Amino acid sequence: MADIHSYDFAGKRALIRVDFNVPLNKETFEVTDDTRIRAAAPTIKHILNTGGSVVLMSHLGRPDGVEEKYSLKHIVSQVAKVLEVPVKFVNDCINEDAQAASKSLATGEVLLLENVRFYKQETAGTEAFAEALSKHGDVYVNDAFGTAHRAHASTTVVAKFFPNDKMFGYLLEGEIKAVDKVLNSDEKPLTAIVGGAKVSSKITIIDRLLNKVDNLIVGGGMAYTFIKAKGGHVGNSLVEDDYLAIAKNILLKAEAKRINLYLPVDTIVADKFDNNAAQKLVNINEIPDGWMGLDVGPESSKEIRDIIVHSKLILWNGPMGVFEMENFQKGTIEVANAVVEATKNGAFSLIGGGDSVAAINKFGLADQVSYVSTGGGAMLEYLEGIELPGIKAINE
Ligand code: AMP
Numbered sequence: 600m601a602d603i604h605s606y607d608f609a610g611k612r613a614l615i616r617v618d619f620n621v622p623l624n625k626e627t628f629e630v631t632d633d634t635r636i637r638a639a640a641p642t643i644k645h646i647l648n649t650g651g652s653v654v655l656m657s658h659l660g661r662p663d664g665v666e667e668k669y670s671l672k673h674i675v676s677q678v679a680k681v682l683e684v685p686v687k688f689v690n691d692c693i694n695e696d697a698q699a700a701s702k703s704l705a706t707g708e709v710l711l712l713e714n715v716r717f718y719k720q721e722t723a724g725t726e727a728f729a730e731a732l733s734k735h736g737d738v739y740v741n742d743a744f745g746t747a748h749r750a751h752a753s754t755t756v757v758a759k760f761f762p763n764d765k766m767f768g769y770l771l772e773g774e775i776k777a778v779d780k781v782l783n784s785d786e787k788p789l790t791a792i793v794g795g796a797k798v799s800s801k802i803t804i805i806d807r808l809l810n811k812v813d814n815l816i817v818g819g820g821m822a823y824t825f826i827k828a829k830g831g832h833v834g835n836s837l838v839e840d841d842y843l844a845i846a847k848n849i850l851l852k853a854e855a856k857r858i859n860l861y862l863p864v865d866t867i868v869a870d871k872f873d874n875n876a877a878q879k880l881v882n883i884n885e886i887p888d889g890w891m892g893l894d895v896g897p898e899s900s901k902e903i904r905d906i907i908v909h910s911k912l913i914l915w916n917g918p919m920g921v922f923e924m925e926n927f928q929k930g931t932i933e934v935a936n937a938v939v940e941a942t943k944n945g946a947f948s949l950i951g952g953g954d955s956v957a958a959i960n961k962f963g964l965a966d967q968v969s970y971v972s973t974g975g976g977a978m979l980e981y982l983e984g985i986e987l988p989g990i991k992a993i994n995e
Pocket of ligand 1 (some may be wrong): 955
């Protein structure tokens with residue numbers, strides 16, 4: 600494995616796997632959010648500025664064969680704008696034209712290949728396809744954290760054709776460093792805030808966090824399964840009855856490990872799953888039938904805030920309520936504000952793995968926390984302790 604900080608790119612073609620899976624306007628095909636393009640820019644610019652040329656490969660959407668609407672040609676002008684250099688494009692990723700285009704690339708030039716998922720061999724991880732991709736570069740850089748949990752040709756298999764010339768880009772390196780800092784440094788207290796819809800999708804993470812954290816705040820839809828497991832009455836709130844025993848087990852484990860597992864004490868309930876539903880504030884253990892909890896209440900927010908602002912390391916995964924609805928976003932906003940405040944006071948805060956990223960962006964606070972992850976599913980798996988194939992392929 601090589602290191603992007605010290606590698607000599609002079610005269611080399613760098614084949615970079617980026618995650619340019621960006622949202623497009625359905626009619627005009629314009630890029631509606633270029634966060635992912637901007638996130639990869641430091642790696643690309645570094646290589647261009649140190650004498651290399653760049654071949655970019657990415658997927659876009661989940662095409663079934665070649666589908667015009669998923670063509671990366673739609674994003675060429677936005678990539679050029681972000682990088683402030685012209686960007687060449689070729690309408691295939693492995694054919695003769697593509698190979699000729701990358702071969703003729705001069706120092707400082709950038710070529711974007713067509714969507715790698717136009718070939719089913721990409722997701723199948725076919726070796727011959729990966730080898731054809733590898734011909735585009737003298738060196739392979741993986742900067743696509745969002746797909747690092749997939750053992751695809753361009754994210755994983757291709758690395759084997761660069762035994763000594765493979766490395767992480769700055770973005771991927773930053774993601775790994777941020778999680779390691781939160782989970783493996785000695786500073787205390789470490790607080791994890793886990794929310795979102797279901798216990799089932801977060802169970803492995805919660806279990807692993809029990810070996811790491813001092814405080815575990817559980818909010819969002821999954822809190823009601825815990826409340827029911829403790830004997831509370833949760834009305835029509837989201838509950839996974841299959842997970843009651845598991846929830847009980849987690850509560851016992853936390854107690855045995857002397858971890859402060861915080862559950863909300865009050866909740867805003869609604870008579871239907873609708874922003875304009877009737878709502879009232881109740882004790883979370885006494886939710887009337889016909890009503891469902893859609894946000895945490897003010898007393899809970901106050902207590903949660905108190906835990907967060909006294910933390911040195913913070914991991915936030917998942918909203919406290921249905922934050923997409925204006926009337927049920929308050930608990931999530933208050934968590935975001937508390938994380939910002941803790942960060943101002945010197946804590947390291949990582950927002951990652953799903954909708955808390957959408958929330959912090961929605962509230963315009965992303966630049967006031969320490970790190971916002973770009974990889975949803977990849978971050979979840981990384982937090983679960985899984986060795987991501989894209990990372991393993993570079994390390995081994
Ligand atoms: P996740 O992707 O697991 O992080 O779940 C995020 C989703 O959970 C968001 O779309 C929220 O609207 C939803 N959510 C949060 N709190 C609740 C709740 N109390 N009831 C139902 N859904 C919720």
